[in-house]
Amino acid sequence: MxxxxxxxxxxxxxxxxxxxxxxxxxxxxxxxxxxxxxxxxxxxxxxxxxxxxxxxxxxxxxxxxxxxxxxxxxxxxxxEATIPRLKIPEKEEPEVTQNDKNAEVTIKNRISREELYSDVLDTSVMSKSYVMLVIFSALVAVIGLMRGNVAIIIGAMVLAPLLGPNVGFSLATTLGDKKLALESSKTLAVGVALAFLVSLGAGLLLGLPKISSELLLRSTTSFSDIILAIVSGAAGIISFTLGVPTSLVGVMVALSILPPLSACGIFLGAGETGHAAGAGLLFLTNIICLNLAGVVTFLLQGIQPLTWWDRERAKVTAIRMAFLWGIMLAILILFLYFGIIS
CATH class of the missing domain: 3.30.70.240 (Alpha-Beta Plaits)
Known part of the structure; x- marks a missing residue:
């Protein structure tokens, strides 16, 4: 441990x-x-x-x-280590009275709330470095999609500049933290806008004489995409709470946020509005699933504010947001089921 x-x-x-x-x-x-x-x-x-x-x-x-x-x-x-090793205490079941809600001691198999908040904040704050990372990631994604090169596309996935703000918004929802929610929303909005504009510009300037298979893959949404996004999103949140950044690489590759957004911009710039709508829908699906999985997983991990009055307020906010994301996902599933969208 x-x-x-x-x-x-x-x-x-x-x-x-x-x-x-x-x-x-x-x-x-x-x-x-x-x-x-x-x-x-x-x-x-x-x-x-x-x-x-x-x-x-x-x-x-x-x-x-x-x-x-x-x-x-x-x-x-x-x-890294301590010598002699720490002794494992023998724990007895604590008696919790109604008047002492803070008396309960539970083992949390994760990093502390403050450490998690600091880690997530680092990836959710707007900065020059973040803007440059988004632009470079979008360029890598555009090159990979246009060339149909999977290795280059994976490079854009690993950079994953849009993952952090989404995780930050999910944590802000769970904690009822308005400041973090606003900061994450602003960072995410700027990142999405920049990536889309870079991709749109590439589509306008270069056109699309040949649609690669990788571009076509990002222009449709299926039920398997929904399942993958939910599972990958939950795995990403658990990686954050365990403080294991190396495991996030696999999550970044599995949860493809940037390539569908780049595909949407490329298709729209090239005049392929139908394919652009399909890619945009896949991007929206990943955002919905990631945030829904994020809020639910943070709640299951026991992430909550320190004081009981903040906990009650944050719990209401988290449940409402989870319900909202769930409704959006349900509508998407119905549309897919009845063939309204694909």
């Missing part, structure tokens, strides 16, 4: 209070900790080493303890 180090910087006068709190919770989480003085002699640094699955429980307890005060600072970073 991966390890995490939680560093707590506190004023020196609060040393005993922090030690008492850490000692009280140590039997539940099975961590070890120690304190070190900082250079200015007015603050201490506590370091706690524990399994990643316990990090959210400890962070939530620390945040409740500090509630929140500018005097404190908590930093989380990864640890």
């Amino acid at each position: 991966p390890l995490r180090v939680i560093e707590i910087v506190t004023p020196r006068e609060d040393k005993e209070e922090v030690i008492k709190s850490l000692e009280e919770h140590r039997p539940d989480e099975g961590y070890v900790f120690w304190a070190s003085p900082l250079d200015d002699d007015s603050a201490l640094s506590f370091r706690v080493i524990l399994d990643v699955q316990e990090s959210e429980n400890v962070l939530d307890k620390l945040e409740n303890l500090f509630s929140w005060n500018e005097k404190y600072r908590i930093i989380v970073f990864a640890a």
Whole structure:
């Protein structure tokens, strides 16, 4: 199991209070900790080493303890190993009263909410690097689609600049975080617009004397595409929550977001409106399935805000959005079933 180090910087006068709190919770989480003085002699640094699955429980307890005060600072970073190894605590079933909703301690087989939020935020924020990545990815996709070269298309899939903002929007929905939702939506909108314009320009300038098989594959939608998008989306979300970025490569390839969008732009620029509509529909299908799978998987993984009032509000938002994505998917399935679209 991966390890995490939680560093707590506190004023020196609060040393005993922090030690008492850490000692009280140590039997539940099975961590070890120690304190070190900082250079200015007015603050201490506590370091706690524990399994990643316990990090959210400890962070939530620390945040409740500090509630929140500018005097404190908590930093989380990864640890490769510790010697001697951590002991696995023997857990007893905790008694949870109605008046103490935060008393329940559950093992979460994932990274902490704060660590997940930081990882997702990195891929959801608008930046010059993101804009360049979208443009380069779109160019790679256009070249691969026009040449019918699968290897080049996979290169565009691996870059996957549109995956992060979608995951960010799903996490924002689950947490009821309006700021992250707006940032992810803005980043996604800009990314989609740029990729489409690059592809449209290629279609207008170069035309389409020959439609490659790879382009044709992105101009139709089938039930298998829906299943693939849902399964791949759920797998991608789990990869994020486990903090295993290497497994995302396979998800990026399976969940093809950019190539259908590029195909739509190429077809439209070349005057192939029928094929353009089909490619646009496949792109929309992937977006719907990814966000639906994202919200549901985040909920199943137990991702929720810290305080109970935020949890209730976020739960309502997540259920409403999941219902909305589900309705859109149901309409799409009905259209496919009755042959209205293909």
